[in-house]
Amino acid sequence: MNTNVETFKYDNRIVRAFAMATIVWGVVGMSVGLLAAVQLFFPDANLNLPFITFGRIRPLHTNAVIFAFVGNGMFTGIYYSLQRLCKARMFSDFLSWFNFWGWQLIIVSAALTLPLGFTTSKEYAELEWPIDIAITVVWVAFAVNLFGTLVKRREQHMYVAIWFYIATVVTIAVLHIVNSMEMPWSALKSYSMYAGVQDALVQWWYGHNAVAFFLTTPYLGLMYYFLPKAANRPVFSYRLSIIHFWALIFLYIWAGPHHLLYTALPDWAQSLGMLFSLMLIAPSWGGMLNGLLTLRGAWDKVRQDPMLKFMVVAVTAYGMATLEGPALSIKSVNSLSHYTDWTIAHAHTGALGWNGFLTFSMLYWLFPQLYRTKLWSVKLANYHFWISLLGMMFYIVPIYVAGVTEGLMWKQFTKDGFLQYPNFLETIVQVVPMFRLRALGGTLYILGTLLMAYNLYRTAKSGQFEPETVAQAAPLASHAPASGKIKFHRLLEGKPLFFTVLSIVAILVGGIVEIIPMYLIKENVPTIASVKPYTPLEVMGRDIYIREGCLGCHSQMIRPFRSETERYGEYSKSGEYVYDHPFLWASERKGPDLAREGGRYPDGWHFNHMDDPRSTSPGSIMPRYSWLLTQPLDTNSLPARLKALRKVGVPYPDGYENGPAQKDLAAQASRVVQNLKQGAVTAESDREIIALIAYLQRLGTDIKPAPAPAPATSTFE
Amino acid sequence: MSVILILILASLSVAVAFLISFIWAVRSGQYEDTCTPALRILPDDAAEKNSASGSKPKSSNS
Numbered sequence: 001m002n003t004n005v006e007t008f009k010y011d012n013r014i015v016r017a018f019a020m021a022t023i024v025w026g027v028v029g030m031s032v033g034l035l036a037a038v039q040l041f042f043p044d045a046n047l048n049l050p051f052i053t054f055g056r057i058r059p060l061h062t063n064a065v066i067f068a069f070v071g072n073g074m075f076t077g078i079y080y081s082l083q084r085l086c087k088a089r090m091f092s093d094f095l096s097w098f099n100f101w102g103w104q105l106i107i108v109s110a111a112l113t114l115p116l117g118f119t120t121s122k123e124y125a126e127l128e129w130p131i132d133i134a135i136t137v138v139w140v141a142f143a144v145n146l147f148g149t150l151v152k153r154r155e156q157h158m159y160v161a162i163w164f165y166i167a168t169v170v171t172i173a174v175l176h177i178v179n180s181m182e183m184p185w186s187a188l189k190s191y192s193m194y195a196g197v198q199d200a201l202v203q204w205w206y207g208h209n210a211v212a213f214f215l216t217t218p219y220l221g222l223m224y225y226f227l228p229k230a231a232n233r234p235v236f237s238y239r240l241s242i243i244h245f246w247a248l249i250f251l252y253i254w255a256g257p258h259h260l261l262y263t264a265l266p267d268w269a270q271s272l273g274m275l276f277s278l279m280l281i282a283p284s285w286g287g288m289l290n291g292l293l294t295l296r297g298a299w300d301k302v303r304q305d306p307m308l309k310f311m312v313v314a315v316t317a318y319g320m321a322t323l324e325g326p327a328l329s330i331k332s333v334n335s336l337s338h339y340t341d342w343t344i345a346h347a348h349t350g351a352l353g354w355n356g357f358l359t360f361s362m363l364y365w366l367f368p369q370l371y372r373t374k375l376w377s378v379k380l381a382n383y384h385f386w387i388s389l390l391g392m393m394f395y396i397v398p399i400y401v402a403g404v405t406e407g408l409m410w411k412q413f414t415k416d417g418f419l420q421y422p423n424f425l426e427t428i429v430q431v432v433p434m435f436r437l438r439a440l441g442g443t444l445y446i447l448g449t450l451l452m453a454y455n456l457y458r459t460a461k462s463g464q465f466e467p468e469t470v471a472q473a474a475p476l477a478s479h480a481p482a483s484g485k486i487k488f489h490r491l492l493e494g495k496p497l498f499f500t501v502l503s504i505v506a507i508l509v510g511g512i513v514e515i516i517p518m519y520l521i522k523e524n525v526p527t528i529a530s531v532k533p534y535t536p537l538e539v540m541g542r543d544i545y546i547r548e549g550c551l552g553c554h555s556q557m558i559r560p561f562r563s564e565t566e567r568y569g570e571y572s573k574s575g576e577y578v579y580d581h582p583f584l585w586a587s588e589r590k591g592p593d594l595a596r597e598g599g600r601y602p603d604g605w606h607f608n609h610m611d612d613p614r615s616t617s618p619g620s621i622m623p624r625y626s627w628l629l630t631q632p633l634d635t636n637s638l639p640a641r642l643k644a645l646r647k648v649g650v651p652y653p654d655g656y657e658n659g660p661a662q663k664d665l666a667a668q669a670s671r672v673v674q675n676l677k678q679g680a681v682t683a684e685s686d687r688e689i690i691a692l693i694a695y696l697q698r699l700g701t702d703i704k705p706a707p708a709p710a711p712a713t714s715t716f717e
Numbered sequence: 718m719s720v721i722l723i724l725i726l727a728s729l730s731v732a733v734a735f736l737i738s739f740i741w742a743v744r745s746g747q748y749e750d751t752c753t754p755a756l757r758i759l760p761d762d763a764a765e766k767n768s769a770s771g772s773k774p775k776s777s778n779s
Contacts, residue, residue: 085758157747157754166738171731178727198720205724225758234755241755242748249735253728269721 006154006475009468010083012370014096016465018076019363019370021104023453025072026359028111029064030449034442036061040435040590043613043623051115053623055549059126060114065351066124068107070215073359075099075142077222078165080366082146085162085225087155087473091148095141102138106131117547118188121582122203124210125179129190132180139176143169154473160241164221167249171213179206183581185644186637189543193648196577197264200585204259212252215350216318219358220244223291223315226362230307236293240286247283251276258329261338262559263585264574270331277329284322291315306381310361313389317353321346336411339555339589341431342403345396352392352445360384360452367456373463376455384451391444394437402434406589411563419566424592429619527575531702533650534579534695536638536665537672541695543641544688545584548625553590556699569596569700576703579650591622596700603672604679606693628689635665635686668694 038045039054046053079096083089090096109131113119119126127135146169150162179202182190192199228235235241257265257273292315295302302308324346328337337343368375375381409427412420421427534542545551558564560571572595577583601609608615611629613622639657646652652661669685672693676683683690742748 155757157750157757158742159754159758167735170734174727174731178723194720201720202724205728228755228759232759234759238755239751242751246735246739250732253731256724 004474005472007470007472008087008089009470011079011090011093011096011467012465012469013467014090014093014100015076015080015366016370017100018072018079019366021100022069022072022076022359022363023449023456025064025068025107026356027446027449027453029061029069030442030446032057032064033061034439034446037435037439037442039623040621041432041439043621046623048624048626050117050548050627053548053625055552055623056115056117056119056547058549058552059119059123060111062124063110063114063126064107066210066214067110070219070351070355070359071103071107073355073362074168074214074218074222075103076366077226077362078146078218081161081222081225082149082165084471085155085159086149086153087471088149088153091145091152095145095148099138099142099145102134102141106134106138109134113188117549119546119549120182120190120192121546121549121551121584122179122192122199123207123587125176125203125206128188129180129182129184130188132176132182135176136173136180139169139173143173154476156476159225160235160238160245161221161225163245164217164224167245168213168218168221171209171217171253175206175209175213179203183644183648185640191641191644191648192582194581194583195649196580196583197574199580199583200260200263200577201257201265201269203583205256208256208259209253211350212255215355216252217248219355220248220287222358222362223287223311223318226358226365227291227294227311227315230305230311230361230365231295231298231301233294233298236290236296240290244283244287244290248280248287251280251283255280255329258334259587260585261329261331261334262561263557264572264577274329274331277326281323281326285319288315288319288322291318304378306375306378306385307361307364309382309385310357310364313385314354314356314358314361317349317357321350321354324349335559335561336407337403338559339587340403340406340410341399341434341588342407343588345399345403348392348396348399352388352395356392356445357388360388360449363452363456367459368463370465371460371463372466373459376458376462380451380455384448384455387451388445388448391441391446391448394441394444396441398434398437398441402431402438405431405434410567411561413563419563422567424567424589425617425619428590428621432621527578528573528703531576531578533645533652534698535668536642536661537668537691537694538698539641539645540633540635540638540665540688541691541693542584544628544692545695546582548628550594551584551586553586553588553622555586555589555593556595557585558593558595564593568593570703572700573703576700579645581645581648581650591620594696594699598697598699598701602679603675603693603697604681606696607676607679607681607683607689610689610692625689628692629683629687631688633669633686633688633691635662638662638665 035045035052036054036057043054050056079090106127110127113128113131114126118128120128125132146165150158150166181193183193184190194202224235224241254276255273257269258277259273261270261274292312295308295312302312327333328343328346364375364381406427409421409430414420556572558568558570558572565571605616607629609617609622610625612624612626613620638661642652642657642661646657666685669690672690673683673685676693
C-alpha cells in the first residue's frame with residue numbers, strides 16, 4: 001500500500017501571516033468600538049472631528065471586527081486545517097498570498113473610506129463599489145484556492161469542517177454579489193439599485209446570512225477541527241456533526257426577514273422568517289451540545305488548559321446566541337427588543353463570546369504548533385481568560401438591562417392613555433450609566449487581548465518558526481479509479497480553468513447588473529400618488545445624512561404600534577419609500593425615529609441643534625455637527641447624482657440635471673435661508689447644513705398635510 | 718415585492734447546489750464511515766514527519 005507515498009509540505013507561512021493580521025486588526029477593531037462606546041456617554045470624545053464621530057466609526061468598528069478580525073481569524077484556521085484535513089498543500093501559493101494581501105488591502109481601504117464618509121449605509125456592506133469589486137475578486141481567488149486544494153486532496157473523506165468552509169465560500173459570494181448591486185455616480189460613491197422595501201429585504205437577507213455564513217459556519221468548521229485537536233479526543237458524535245451541518249445549511253438562508261418584523265415588509269414574509277428562525281434552534285443546539293460533550297470526562301483538562309477554557313465559553317456563547325436569536329425572532333418579543341440595545345447585546349454575545357473566544361483559543365493552540373514550542377505563559381493566558389470573561393459580562397449584562405429598559409419605557413402609557421415618557425431623551429438618559437459600564441467591559445476585553453498579543457509574541461520568540469511542515473500520504477488516485485479526476489486535476493492546474501471561473505463570475509455579475517434594474521424599475525410603480533422624488537437639494541441633504549451615518553442612531557420606520565404612532569405619527573407605509581436608494585430604515589434608536597421629522601421643528605431649530613444638540617436638547621448624547629455649518633455644498637456633482645438616480649428608476653425628466661436642477665436647488669436653498677432668518681439665524685445658502693435641513697423637513701411629509709411648525713420649545717427631544 | 722423572487726431564486730440555487738452535493742456525498746460513500754473520520758484528524762502533524770506512519774486513511778489510529 002505504501003509504494004506510492006508522496007512527500008509534501010504544508011505551508012505555515014500563510015497561516016502565520018493571517019494569524020498576525022488577526023491579532024493586529026482585532027486590537028484595532030475593538031479599540032474603535034471602545035471609542036464609539038465612549039461617545040455614547042461623552043459625545044465630545046469625537047474632538048469635534050468628523051472622521052471619528054460615532055456615525056462614521058460605528059460601521060468602521062463593525063467592519064473591522066467582522067471582516068478584519070474574524071475574517072483573518074477564519075482564514076488562519078482554514079489555511080491551517082484545510083491543508084491537514086486534505087493531506088495536501090494549498091492549491092496555489094500565489095492565490096494564498098493574493099488572498100492575504102488582497103484582504104489586507106481591502107481592510108486598509110475600508111479604514112480610510114469609512115471615516116471619510118464614503119459609505120453605502122447598508123449594514124455590514126457599507127464599503128463602496130470599488131471595494132465591493134475587490135472583495136469579489138479576492139473571494140473568488142480564495143474559492144479557487146480552496147476547491148483546488150480539495151481536488152488534489154489525498155484524503156478521500158471530507159471531514160465535516162471542510163463542508164462548513166465550502167458553505168462559507170459559496171454562500172458569501174452569492175450574498176455579496178446580490179446585495180452589492182449599486183449604480184456608481186463617482187469614483188467612490190454609488191446608489192443602491194434597489195429602493196425602499198426591496199432594498200431593505202435584500203439588505204437583511206444579506207445581513208442575516210452574513211452573520212450565518214461569515215461569523216457562524218466557518219467558525220463551526222474551526223470548532224470541529226480545533227476543539228478535538230486541543231482536547232485530543234474525537235468529537236462526541238461525528239454523525240451528529242454531519243446532521244448539524246446539513247440541517248443548518250438548509251434552514252439558515254430563509255430566516256432573514258426576522259430583521260424586519262412589524263415593518264412595511266409583507267406579513268407573510270415576516271412569518272416565514274420567524275418560522276425558519278425558530279427551527280434553527282435544533283441544529284444550533286445539536287452543534288453546541290456536540291462541542292461541549294466532546295469534553296465529557298475531560299473536564300480536568302479544561303481546568304489546566306486555557307485553550308480549552310476559551311473554547312468552552314465560545315461554544316456556550318454560541319448556544320446562548322442561537323437560542324436568543326430565535327427568541328428575538330418571535331414577533332411579540334421583537335416588538336419590544338427591536339431598535340433597542342437588546343439587539344446589540346445579542347450581537348456581542350456572539351462576537352465577544354463565540355467569535356472572540358474561539359479565535360483566542362485557536363491562536364493559543366496554533367502559535368506553539370507553528371513555533372514548535374510551548375506557550376510562553378499559561379498563567380498569563382489564564383489572566384487573559386478571566387479578564388476578558390469579566391469584560392464580556394460587564395459589556396453584555398448592562399446592555400441587556402439598557403435594551404429592556406428602553407423597550408419598556410418607549411411602550412409605557414399612563415393610566416389616562418398618554419405616553420409616560422413622551423420625550424425620547426428621557427429614555428436614553430436613563431440608560432447612560434449602562435453605557436458607561438459597557439465601556440468599562442470593553443476596556444477589560446481589549447486589555448485581555450493585549451495580554452494575549454504579548455504572550456504569543458513571547459511564545460514566538462522562545463521557539464523556532466517552522467515555515468513548512470513535511471508530511472507524507474498516498475495520492476487519492478491509487479484508491480479510486482479516478483482517471484477523470486486526474487484529468488480534472490491537470491486542467492485545474494493550468495491557467496485556463498482559473499480564467500474560466502473568473503469569466504463565469506464576470507458574466508454572472510454582468511448579467512445580474514443588466515437584468516435586475518430593468519426588472520425592478522418596471523415593478524417599482526409608485527403606489528401612493530402623493531409620494532414624489534426628492535428635490536435636488538434634498539438629494540444632497542440625504543447624501544450628507546448617509547455620509548455622517550445618522551442612521552447609526554436614528555431609524556426611519558414607524559411600526560404600527562400605538563406607542564410608536566403616538567410618539568412619531570402615522571405608521572410607515574411601503575409606498576413611501578419607492579424613491580429611497582438606499583433605504584434608511586436603520587436598526588437601532590439612540591435618538592428618536594425621523595420618518596415623520598418633516599415640519600416637526602422650524603428650520604432654525606435644526607440649525608442650532610446640529611451646531612450643538614445640547615443647546616436645544618439639554619442632556620442629549622448626539623454629537624455636534626458644527627462642520628456642516630461651514631462646509632460648502634458640493635453642487636458640481638449634482639448632475640451625476642441625479643443621472644445615477646434616474647438610471648435606477650427615479651423619474652427625473654430627461655435633461656433635468658443639466659440646468660433646471662441647479663436652479664431648483666438654489667431656489668429651495670434660499671427659501672431655507674429665509675426660514676432661518678425668521679428664526680434669527682443667519683446662514684449662507686451654499687452650506688451643507690442647508691441641504692440637510694431641507695431633507696429633514698421633507699421626511700414623511702408626502703402623505704400628510706403640511707403641518708404648522710411646532711413651537712421652538714418642544715417637549716419632543 | 719418583485720425583489721423577493723430574485724432572493725428566492727438566489728437562495729434556491731444555493732440550496733439546490735447543496736442538495737446536489739449532499740446527494741453526491743451520500744452516493745460517493747462519504748458518510749459510510751461515521752466513526753473513524755473523527756479519529757483520523759487527531760494524530761499530530763509532527764508524527765507525519767516520521768515516514769513510518771504515512772497516515773494512510775485506514776491504517777492509523779482506528
